Amino acid sequence: QSALTQPASVSGSPGQSITISCTGTSGDVGGYNYVSWYQQHPGKAPKLMIYDVTKRPSGVSNRFSGSKSGNTASLTISGLQADDEADYYCCSFAGSTTVFGGGTKLTVL
Amino acid sequence: QLQLQESGPGLVKPSETLSLTCTVSGGSISSSSYYWGWIRQPPGKGLEWIGSIYYSGSTYYNPSLKSRVIISVDTSKNQFSLKLSSVTAADTAVYYCTRHGGGLSRNFDYWGQGTLVTVSS
Numbered sequence: 423q424s425a426l427t428q429p430a431s432v433s434g435s436p437g438q439s440i441t442i443s444c445t446g447t448s449g450d451v452g453g454y455n456y457v458s459w460y461q462q463h464p465g466k467a468p469k470l471m472i473y474d475v476t477k478r479p480s481g482v483s484n485r486f487s488g489s490k491s492g493n494t495a496s497l498t499i500s501g502l503q504a505d506d507e508a509d510y511y512c513c514s515f516a517g518s519t520t521v522f523g524g525g526t527k528l529t530v531l
Numbered sequence: 532q533l534q535l536q537e538s539g540p541g542l543v544k545p546s547e548t549l550s551l552t553c554t555v556s557g558g559s560i561s562s563s564s565y566y567w568g569w570i571r572q573p574p575g576k577g578l579e580w581i582g583s584i585y586y587s588g589s590t591y592y593n594p595s596l597k598s599r600v601i602i603s604v605d606t607s608k609n610q611f612s613l614k615l616s617s618v619t620a621a622d623t624a625v626y627y628c629t630r631h632g633g634g635l636s637r638n639f640d641y642w643g644q645g646t647l648v649t650v651s652s
């Protein structure tokens with residue numbers, strides 16, 4: 423069982439927007455502004471998409487955005503594209519450790 | 532362009548020690564701005580942080596694995612290594628070496644391609 427809770431799957435049509443939630447506790451997501459999000463295509467290493475809740479690394483499309491409210495962080499992808507179909511993982515600093523969510527499979531219909 | 536590459540045995544026997552090395556190229560492991568870490572992913576499952584090290588040798592580990600893990604660094608070779616002792620089938624996973632920023636940020640911005648380690652007799 424993962425420390426952070428994500429929906430197992432989400433889906434959307436090209437051009438639409440989707441949001442993936444990541445729920446933790448006051449000991450991780452809620453207690454620090456150090457949530458990151460990763461995209462993973464099959465057979466590939468994860469790729470950093472968002473860090474420190476809202477920051478986007480250089481080269482990542484501005485269609486990807488992050489936010490947080492209380493113990494829940496969210497990743498929003500706007501203008502869905504076929505290549506966005508992948509697994510997405512959230513991650514948070516948690517004091518003495520670092521925790522990940524169980525992952526969400528995004529399907530682009 | 533920074534590159535990380537894992538190396539080590541792909542098959543380890545139960546109760547033995549898993550040993551992996553990550554070679555960093557295109558940048559110095561001695562940069563004061565970054566930590567170097569290991570993350571694993573069992574087949575078909577999610578990600579698990581194992582631990583991280585600073586070039587000075589300062590380490591911190593996942594409490595659930597701490598009793599079995601040692602991460603070390605060799606700045607002369609621009610490498611860092613993972614040792615996981617007393618392995619079982621539950622340790623079968625793809626192991627990734629990564630880089631993340633200093634402080635509390637968990638921005639794992641560079642990853643190796645990953646190496647599958649299977650624990651089996």
